[in-house]
Amino acid sequence: MNSANGAAVVVGVDGSEPALRAVRLAAAEAARRHRPLRVVHGFIWPLLRVAGSPPPGAPPGAGLRKQAEELVSAAVAEAETAAPGLRVSGEIIDGEAAAVLLGESPTATMIVLGDRGLGGFAALVVGSVAIQVAAHADCPVLVARGTQRSVGPVVVGVDGSALSQAAIEFAAEEAAVRGARLHAVHAYTHPTSSGPGDMLPLVYEESMLRDEEDRILAESLTGLSDRHPQVPLTREVVHGRAAAVLTEAARTAQLVVVGAHGRSGLTGLLLGSVSQGVLHHADCPVAVVRSPT
Structure with missing residues (x-):
């Protein structure tokens, strides 16, 4: 775990309800550890050669990047409400979600994410992003599952x-x-x-x-x-x-x-x-x- 002074708790967001639960969990964790919270969104569309800006003549607020900015702003506001006084910042990073979060892991105190996101399949209990990040991150990974309790061991x-x-x-x-x-x-x-020949x-x-x-x-x-x-x-x-x-x-x-x-x-x-x-x-x-x- 990165224990350098100022190393942030990083939370990945995608606009889903599991991600907002992760934001609340991450805010509590950052407050307990007296660390800043960094809200990160992996913006995959440039990799797929899809324009993030709105087409000509589109109404104000249109465009994929604008939507990403809004969901990051909403997550930052959620964190500030959950932990008043917490230092919170948000950033959109071009790339696939798991790769973006793994890129954050060498300098993070920990990474927090939801158990599933918007791209999850209904049959999966835990999404592929959570599995990939938990398997390969260079810092502890906290997955927001089940009931968040303030009591218990x-x-x-x-x-x-x-x-x-x-x-x-x-x-x-x-x-x-x-x-x-x-x-x-x-x-x-x-x-x-x-195996064969192993006598017990x-x-x-x-x-x-x-x-x-x-x-x-x-x-x-x-x-x-x-x-x-x-x-x-x-x-x-x-x-x-x-x-x-x-x-x-x-x-x-x-x-x-x-x-x-x-x-x-x-x-x-x-x-x-x-x-x-x-x-x-x-x-x-x-x-x-x-x-x-």
């Missing part, structure tokens, strides 16, 4: 991998600025065969397996309370699939934080199965955090 999924450490640190920061409890959740299932024991000692999973969670959280002493920390080890466990935890959370890839992630996937599952089903905003490369 910040939940973070922990899988014991080095990749989840960035998610844990970000979740602790979020809990601190929100004055919330941090609830670290580690989900596990029984071992499964990884016929009987598992459940208590031994549980002890090992407890150890994984404890080691992942080593030193966290020293680094964030103001954040109350609870931990939970749950037998079950991680996406389902975290989705259930989201029912009472104000935020769920996941890593872009976990212990079993495949590098060819845009996002790991756990992060995708949580993005599709969580009933609260979801933050996806990539490890620094």
Whole structure:
């Protein structure tokens, strides 16, 4: 995450209702972190060789670029209403939405966007822009999903991998600025065969397996309370699939934080199965955090 002084929270807008929800969420986030808010719209029409200016004789206010200016102005006004006194700016950038937001990510504190936009298909729970940006951004990505709550814990999924450490640190920061409890959740299932010839024991000692999973969670959280002493920390080890466990935890959370890839992630996937599952089903905003490369 870019922690330079003055780095803005960036929110992508397209005039849709999910984007306006994202604006309100981003305004609250920027206010909590004492950062400016930057409202960005990706103006795709020049790439498609479509004129953004109105044709001769068109009425005042016509033209695609004028419409883009109006939706950015409306989003800026929405943010200023949601967080009075917040420094808010807006900009139209020529380009496709995901590419524009990814271009913002190296210098942003975080990127916030709606789960779906105007170009979304009805069958998709989370739009392609949200998936692409969450998978590739150089900063945390906050997706406005479900119910925005001001109470409840910040939940973070922990899988014991080095990749989840960035998610844990970000979740602790979020809990601190929100004055919330941090609830670290580690989900596990029984071992499964990884291929032909992989012999597994016929009987598992459940208590031994549980002890090992407890150890994984404890080691992942080593030193966290020293680094964030103001954040109350609870931990939970749950037998079950991680996406389902975290989705259930989201029912009472104000935020769920996941890593872009976990212990079993495949590098060819845009996002790991756990992060995708949580993005599709969580009933609260979801933050996806990539490890620094």
